[in-house]
Amino acid sequence: MSRIIQLFFWVPNTITALNLVCGSLSVFFAIDGQLGLAAVFIFAAAIFDFLDGFSARLLNAYSSIGKELDSLADTVSFGLAPAAIIFTMLELTLFGKNQHIQDIEANLSQWIFLLSSLVIPIAGAFRLAKFNTDDRQSDQFLGMPIPANAIFFASLALVLVLGDRTIIEPIILNKYTLLASIFSCSFLMVSELPMFNLKFKNLKLKENGLRYLFIAITILMLILLQVYALPLIIIWYVLLSGISYLAGSK
Numbered sequence: 001m002s003r004i005i006q007l008f009f010w011v012p013n014t015i016t017a018l019n020l021v022c023g024s025l026s027v028f029f030a031i032d033g034q035l036g037l038a039a040v041f042i043f044a045a046a047i048f049d050f051l052d053g054f055s056a057r058l059l060n061a062y063s064s065i066g067k068e069l070d071s072l073a074d075t076v077s078f079g080l081a082p083a084a085i086i087f088t089m090l091e092l093t094l095f096g097k098n099q100h101i102q103d104i105e106a107n108l109s110q111w112i113f114l115l116s117s118l119v120i121p122i123a124g125a126f127r128l129a130k131f132n133t134d135d136r137q138s139d140q141f142l143g144m145p146i147p148a149n150a151i152f153f154a155s156l157a158l159v160l161v162l163g164d165r166t167i168i169e170p171i172i173l174n175k176y177t178l179l180a181s182i183f184s185c186s187f188l189m190v191s192e193l194p195m196f197n198l199k200f201k202n203l204k205l206k207e208n209g210l211r212y213l214f215i216a217i218t219i220l221m222l223i224l225l226q227v228y229a230l231p232l233i234i235i236w237y238v239l240l241s242g243i244s245y246l247a248g249s250k
Helices: 002-031 036-057 064-095 106-134 146-162 165-172 173-188 205-249
Strands: 138-142 194-198
Touching: 002 036, 002 064, 036 064, 036 146, 036 194, 064 106, 064 146, 064 205, 106 146, 146 165, 146 173, 146 205, 173 194, 194 205
Parallel strands: none
Antiparallel strands: 138 194
């Protein structure tokens, strides 16, 4: 019987490992210029990230190893992987093509632009370290969760690949747009801005009004805007969290 219980503890860890596999594949594809596949594997990693927590709660299979493994996997899947996507986007913006890093011929300012993508995993690592040592984040987040950061950049990649390039490229493949996205998301991850989580303890409208509003508007955006709605959903989440915080502080 004890062996069966021990096996239960490995279920969440195995799912977390799949999260890490997907994040690693996302990095590989992003570096190779396959932004669509890189984005898909970030979304897959986010699904596994949800499932490992869900399975841990379902099986009551919490462990210190699982907690550390989850953070390490998230650093790759939601920190390094979106940074690789942004690095490639900045390449396309500056040079019009994806290249092997040793073949890039860039001046100092262009290298600074390219390497600014590393701010994302640095901020993400600080975000995870803060989350792991902060007991104030049981009912809400303080700062943007690192999966939301990754989903935003993965969404930009999907819009770029699946959207109308004549309209989208000038907006997304703009170094100032990309830099603003990098530093805005990084700041939000390490900020103290309270952000609601999507965990329902019950279905009561009074206790979950903010979550129902978020879900309703999200569905409406997906219906009306389709793939273009994906990055806007993360912006909507941040705005709604900010509005809720300001309304509650008055």
